[in-house]
Amino acid sequence: MIMRTNKLFYILLCSVLLTITACDFINDDFTKDPNNPTSVTPGALLTSIETSIAYTQGGEVSRYTSIFIQSLKGIGRQHEAYNRYIMPAETFNNIWSNYYSTALEDIQQLKILADGKGYKAYAGIAKALEAYTIGTMTDLWGGLPYSNAFKGTDNLQPTYDSQEEIYAKIQELLTAAKADLSGDLGDITPDADDFIYEGNTDRWLKFVNVLSARYYLHLSKKDASNAQKAIEAIGTAGFETTEDDAKYAFGNSETAANPAYQFLQQRAGDITYADTYLTDKLDAMNDPRLEVYVDMESGDLASFYGSINSPVFFLTYAEQNFILAEAYVIKSDLVKAKQYYDIGVKAAMKQVGVPESAAAAYPFDVTKPLETIMLQKYFALFLQPESFVDWRRTGYPAITPNSGTEIPRRFTYPQSELDYNSANVPKPNTLFDKVWWEQ
Template identity: 35%
Template sequence: MKNILYKGLFLSLLGITMSCDPFLEGTNENPNDPTAVSSAAILPTVQLALAYNYNANFSRVSSMWVQQVEGLDRQWAGYNSYTTVASDRSTDWLNFYVDVIQNANIIIEQSTEDGYNHYVGSAQVLKAFSLMVMTDYWNDIPYTDAFAGVENLQPVYDSQASIYAEVHSLLSIARSNLAASDGGLALSGDLIYSGDTSLWIKAAHAIEAKAYLHEGLLSATNYTAALTSIENAFDSSADDFNFAFGTGAATASPWYQFNRDRGDIGFSPTMDAVMVDLNDPRKDIYDGDNESTFLIEYDTHEFFTIDQAVDMATYTELMFAKAECLIATGGTQADISEAYFAGIESSFSILELDTQYATYIAQAEVSPATITLENVISQKWLALYANPEVYSDWRRTGLPNLTPVSGSAIPTRFLYPQTELDLNTNTPTVTLFEKVDWDTN
């Protein structure tokens, strides 16, 4: 898997040239060794790296901290009780910068030069999503000076506000590029939407809705902006922004590989108790046959399958986001209810539980007379199993109401990696319990 992830970057680095005497020009050139790699070849490596990183430690750690799963052995038992050190996140940081953002920059640069607008736009969407994830977990991050190489080994940290401004800018420009002509080269190598630019445009709106929702506590106008983005985003789950992994041992989904090779995680007793109380049929799909750890049933787990599609932005989550934004902006109960139930129904449908949906929502706990923010976020927590978005929801709203498994507080961010602390004097000193800037809850 790592060979696949690094292939795009390795090949792109082969394009570095040196100034030589004209007499020697071409002497050391290998005609079988490429000096540049096409955007079509780099794009799938960026998509794979993004999906893999998002569904690996970001998913496992954050879903532990919001008590959807539970770490039971070795370092995962430590993470579960909030014992973590800076070096734990060094690889995650590097993977985003090198495998995803740097390679996306290469696509953007060379495709802009060639006029291939659709490659530029899709790479800008991937880059925007990646920057949003990084700042959501680390707050201030290097960006403006981050890709200068040896010319600047001490990049400054850009504020979260400036990173979010860049996210919005990238998504806006991406939509324009995706709506323009392809410049003579159709989008290929696309493992997410198979070159369908209309779906890429919808995904850009969906990611923008997520961004505005994250910023909701900073300004009430962000909820209104999120509603506008949602209306221009997905029409159904068929439009979801996700990446499906393969069925081979080396191309399996991150959770499947972890459960197969480590298996130190199991279903959280907190989520188990809530789902039992609600007679929620999704529990049997989530809990790994109620075994102590997912290792025991790794090959038959109904959710963490070998070819799991990793969700990065979905119709299901947007319906819950719509309900939340309507509550925040004084929407009617009829509109709130419509979005809320659409989110639940979509979740059931994806898991092929359509026939059990009516019975589930007939319960008073699921269908109260007045749908509150607690109802919306609690049902979103149940629907977006092991999705990092739930961690952002909990930080913004304090919902669901969770009791720390250790100490008096649940972590609200990642630590900066040890590599940054050792090599970049601009790295802020933080603790696990400091909040990112949009988390004013």
């Protein structure tokens, strides 16, 4: 009797011990992430967007397109091979990922936030920057995933839109941006978080117009009527002085520094900006810009583009004028072409702080109008990927390959796309294929 009671007692004791502890141990305290927010202000996103576009464009995009357009030479380590157009698909992984997973995804998040809360200014700027970004990207690669992109796990392998479709999207976005920026701007508007225009929506409206013109001009090779569309896009509502230049201002500390500066500091010996086609031409003309562009002794960038806080230019007054000049050449109106050409050359000088009088060295040559304009545009758009578009569209400047028989005409789709979205990557996919508007 005692034994059985003992047994019972112990079994009871044990079960009590084991179940006493079945309380709720796992709750929100353990599952909710205390380290990162689930929602942020629109300004925080805008700054991230602008920075990623500027850093990517001023960094790798600028370096690779400058190799192609011969305003930069790769001389050390990997860049020596790049100089000879040996560029495996991984080379473009970073650029693609910065644009898609950072810049464009943050733009989608900002659009959702801004549209939801009626922050029209942010919505408009987001759309303008989206157009800018996919514009830059489509000119580099060709077709791009867009209408089926940004859907997360709902579509892990988005199909590619054709370049023609992307171009249509660009103009759509710009129209919508214009509408957003023209009405009631909403409760919260950008200010110091906008590193390009500090929230000045008038300037953003001008930006939208000039950008629209740029993309019409690109299509002029396919259909000359686009030249007129470009002119109309600008109309009387474009940039008015170099003060309106859209540029991202980098900071004064090493961790806020310009990408070209960072590369020259941290990867010294890989590239040089001296002894290139561009510097040779500037040197031959004794152009005062040479001094502020490139330090010919060290091969680094000089004060204007190579300082710690040098800006990265998105869209300039100089470019606007060259767009108009070229459009008028296409329309065979050389008078207007010259008019805008002259303003453009002066603007290019002013942009980098050089006396406008230096523009006198470059009179408009009516016997070869396009060549004249494109050469000046080449000088003015130093380090910008737009020069690579210009060369492909017009054939100027007249450069010859560093190696082999051809100069590349695009970036290849990155290794990450070949790895994770291979079924959809368009073919052919080499450095030397022409994009749609060039065919």
